[in-house]
Amino acid sequence: MNPIGAISPMNINKVLDQIRTNSRNMLGSDVPKTTKADFSSLLENSINKVNSMQQEADTLKNSYEMGAPDLDLPTVMIAMQKSSLAFEAVTQVRNKFLSAYQEIMSMPV
16 A cells, blocks of 8 residues: 555656657757666767867867967857866766776775
8 A cells, every 4th residue: 555645656747758758859860768878988089079169169269379260269268168177077986986986996896
């Protein structure tokens, strides 16, 4: 017997299906019902994205220094700041991961 206000597993699945349906409708695309993302692929994608941001910022900086007429300084500075912040974020994630790994490895078995 369920206590008052308890949700049965069947009701939970219905709620989850509604949330997934609403998410698909809001995004305008077919989002798979189950997605699995492992840490290594997420980290690799993040590193690749940061690398491309840094290359883009460097290209903009070089173009501005060469006198490209269609570039203004704020655009270059914003791109450089974005790449710097993205690099710092990935570095912090890496540091937290290494710290957690070291803590787990130092636990007695």
